[in-house]
Amino acid sequence: MVKMAPDSFHLLTLYSDKLHSVIDWLAGYGTDPEGGITRLLYTRPWLQAQQALAAKMQQFGLEASFDPVGNLYGRLEGTNTDLKPVLTGSHIDTVKNAGKLDGAYGIVAGLLALAFLKSAYGTPKRTLEVVSLCEEEGSRFPLAYWGSGNVTGVMSLSDAEGKVDIDGVSLKDAMEAVGFGASSLAGCKREDLEAYIELHIEQGAVLERMGKQIGVVTGIVGQKRYTIRLEGTANHAGTTPMKWRYDALVGAAEMAVLVESMALQEGEPLVATVGRFEVKPGTPNVVPGEVDMTLDVRHTDEEKMNTFSADALARMKQIAEKRGLCITIQERLHVPPVGMNEGIMKGIEAVCESYELASMRIASGAGHDAQLFAECCKAAMIFVPSRSGISHNPQEYTAPEDLEAGFQTLVHLLYEYGYGGKADESL
Amino acid sequence: MVKMAPDSFHLLTLYSDKLHSVIDWLAGYGTDPEGGITRLLYTRPWLQAQQALAAKMQQFGLEASFDPVGNLYGRLEGTNTDLKPVLTGSHIDTVKNAGKLDGAYGIVAGLLALAFLKSAYGTPKRTLEVVSLCEEEGSRFPLAYWGSGNVTGVMSLSDAEGKVDIDGVSLKDAMEAVGFGASSLAGCKREDLEAYIELHIEQGAVLERMGKQIGVVTGIVGQKRYTIRLEGTANHAGTTPMKWRYDALVGAAEMAVLVESMALQEGEPLVATVGRFEVKPGTPNVVPGEVDMTLDVRHTDEEKMNTFSADALARMKQIAEKRGLCITIQERLHVPPVGMNEGIMKGIEAVCESYELASMRIASGAGHDAQLFAECCKAAMIFVPSRSGISHNPQEYTAPEDLEAGFQTLVHLLYEYGYGGKADESL
Incomplete structure (x- = not known):
């Protein structure tokens, strides 16, 4: 791998610091009086969070756009349009009374990674993108992966049929009420992606117990x-x-x-x-x-x-x-279980070795958007430790240095794919 | 033991036949539209049942009287007032959606036993009594054995304090609403009893499985x-x-x-x-x-x-x-467990032997009024089989011949204590 020039490391430190404040800023959308964050699909806090993220993407020089279902992309266009884009990100929705990291961490880290890379290295060779997927948890409607399902073509409008929330509002009506999905969802589907790389908290206690900062996800059970x-x-x-x-x-x-x-x-x-x-x-x-x-x-x-x-x-x-x-x-x-891409796993391990981050291979015991992306492109996940394995709970916590380690791993990997040794070839 | 004269056996058959119709007649008080019988303490069906039983007692030549808590006695006065009375009976209340035998069987059998004995043999030497105890199940108020508790002095008005039904009605108010307990419950206590003998369905499947008609209860667990x-x-x-x-x-x-x-x-x-x-x-x-x-x-x-x-x-x-x-x-x-009286157990066994009824000793796994009477007099119980051990359920069933076997065992035992070999002595 081609390592980033050390003179950009001071700038990277600044973006690492920013990670925490942007996570806290995003957690402000959907504060639940009963504790934690509740940001259910197509609710007002959800819409405000996506709109605020779109503004933040533009502020960082990314091209922001929503797809018909409400997934939000931030794009950093590359010079070589023959190369397929590499996408990073996670989901913006939460369970009820959630912590501030599940989903949000991967979006914020992806956004800041692209912002840093643009700031430090300008336009990449390969297009890099970050996505704030509209839904993964299935917390409002009895349907999970609505965001990645539409991007990967695994789902379509027919999957929403008959799905109503606890108040009897249909998924389709809720979607249209916040300005999405009016015509067709066909435009959601992406067939141009090289890879999807998702940074996420482990939601288990394996990394913590094993004393590792980075989990290289081998597959989703x-x-x-x-x-x-x-x-x-x-x-x-x-x-x-x-x-x-x-x-x-x-x-x-x-x-x-x-x-x-x-x-x-x-x-x-x-x-x-x-x-x-x-x-x-x-x-x-x-x-x-x-x-x-x-x-x-x-x-x-x-x-x-x-x-x-x-x-x-x-x-x-x-x-x-x-x-x-x-x-x-x-x-x-x-x-069925879904395997992650071996090449990207090796890439993550190479980054960890170069930057002396303690890593281990780990299976994900929970479902993630990455398992849907595996249908349409190379898919990979990077885990950081969850304290005591607690998630879906306001007690959800990852040590700041671990959040930064995950962020920096993503940055180095995206540098490699966007600017470095793998910027000119299929992964 | 002194056996009854065989020339009364035809009459006994008539009373045995009557057993089934009187059980069915009593089951008509408290018919529950949701199934079975619901005759909770101090409700209208409960009151109607007790009043109807009082009338029936008088019709059969017994002296009927209520005590202050609502227990109903039917008395067949003996000639020898030095001898303490022998009491039989059971409880009139039911669980919700009960069968027709739990409690009721012991009352009806006791009533008909006294009616038969009076009809066949006239006035006994020893006073014999039947009781329809007001409450045993604890189904309306969170307090079981309210009837026998007051008779035996184990309970008093203070036990009713704070006891309310599901509608918030207090036990005391419910009792007064149907005309009982207005002044004091002190008059309930009986210190003159020689013995209490309760005939009851087993509510278990031991007799059925062992092919016995009569269970001689050794104790209550x-x-x-x-x-x-x-x-x-x-x-x-x-x-x-x-x-x-x-x-x-x-x-x-x-x-x-x-x-x-x-x-x-x-x-x-x-x-x-x-x-x-x-x-x-x-x-x-x-x-x-x-x-x-x-x-x-x-x-x-x-x-x-x-x-x-x-x-x-x-x-x-x-x-x-x-x-x-x-x-x-x-x-x-x-x-604590309560043992039944060994002398009466032997008496029951002697009856079974004389009349060729298959019996066995058996512990009662459920609680009964007899365990309270054991505090103040000799106490005994006779069980008859319950089909599949089912009770507290409209499916509760005992074969007619088993109900008659239990009835006849009680009749012979009461004859022995009221007119026969034990009619002149303490048991």
Whole structure:
């Protein structure tokens, strides 16, 4: 790789400092009286944030534009129009009572990276872009990745049909109310991208525990989700001897313990979780007759994910049979894992090596826009540590030096692709 | 024992037939449009049922009277006033959407037993009484055994203080609204009783499974109840590796499985139940951070109940410690077991032997008025089978021949105590 000239490092320090204040500035849009930030798709705080970001892009010399669905681009046009652009960014929407980093960090860092590069090195050879994607969380409407879904062609207007928020407002009406989507969303689709590189907080505690500043994301886990209903017989807790019980709770409990032990034995990166667990009738003096629970299984390797899930369900059925319980299993979700681009992973590692940033390869256990971009271009992600792994919560926190390390990694990588050793070739 | 003269057996058959129609007649008071019978303390259906029963008692030649709390007695005065009366009966109130047998069966059988004995044998030596106790279930007010509690002196007006129903009506106001309790409840207390003998459905499936018609109740189990809170850390189900989880659900599940296996090992009559089990946040994609559950332990032997409970809780604490979970345990209930009178048990067994009724000794896993009467006189219970152990449900059912077997057992026993071999002595 071609390293940036050291005489620009003082300027980079200034932009690194600016990172924190711009994150705080953006967090001002959507302050929630109940705590944290709530910036749901197509709401007023969302619109104000996107408009303010557009103004900030222009202020930094980027060409700002919205696509029909409300994604906001900031473009730094390159001299060699034969080369496909490299895009960075993340999503502007939040969950309810969110922290200030999830999504916002990747947008602000991308914006400042382009601003710094333009300021320090002028026009790049390859076009560089930052995007503030309109939606990823699925917090207002029961539909996630609406922003990247439209950019990558994975979604279209038909996906919005029937999607209403808690007040009964349709996604389409909400979109039109803030001035988007009136004609068609066809113009959202990008087929010209070389790569999408997303900087994001880990939302897990692996980097923190391993003492690394940078996570080089190898892939985004696939996910299978099941709902499982166990039916036994609700009975009097005093008059029903132990040997004659059909206790749905103890059966489900045996299954939850089994799933944990199987997952520990299978080893990382597999995770398996029983998250919902509803017991009926749920009173102290009645043997439980019914349990509704969920099983969530994730792995970066689709075959291993499928095999584990099938094994776990088969053993659950055995437990049900042994106990005389009726078991009903429904698959609710199957999302295949998505691998990140190996070349860009190596590029991130080269940057970390050159600038002595402690990095490690890591799988993302959560979903991200990058998994949709993998459909239409090279996709990569850079993680920074999340304190205690906490996210989707006002307590979400990343140490300033870690935020800066992520920012600088992105800057060096975009320099390499826009101005440096990879500025003249396909990645 | 002195057996009844066979020439009265034809008459007994007529009263046995009548048993079913009188049970059905009583079930007409409190028919619930949502199913079954709802006859809550001091409601209109409750009052109508008691008044109708009083009329029926008089019709059968018994002296009917209410005590100040609303318990209804039917008295068949004996010739020997030196002998203490023997009382039979059960409770008139029901749970919501109850079956027609719980409580009602013991009252109707007692009423018809006295009616038959009077009709066949005239005035007894010992006074015999039947009681329709005003309340046992605790379904309207958070207070059970209000009827027998006042008869036995275990309860007084002060126990009613602060007790309100779901509409905010106080127990005291409800009682006065139907014409009871206006001055004092002191007159409820009975210190003159020789014995209380309660005929009741088993509300369990032991007799059915063992092929017995009559259960000779040895005692009513003691009960300990605990609430247990487990606190771990709620975390992202995708980004939190298995080895770093503090999953409250899997910890609680391990405890529920442990309790079951310990209880099976301990053997009958111990039962242990985790009945309430609430998981937070309870969403498929979050590692559960909190579980609130209950542990209910019952045994006829108080020491064994205490030892089992202490062992189970100690091992639960070990599980919590091993898993890094915080555990909080609170004892909510401690009811000592109550033994039934051995002499009357033998009397019931003698009847069963004489009349070739298949009987077995059985512990009651549920609470009954008899456990309160054990405070002030000899107490005993006779059980008949419950189909599939179902009770507190419109599906509650006992085969007609089993209902008649229980009725006839009671008749023969009351004959023995009122007219026969034990009619001249203390039991």
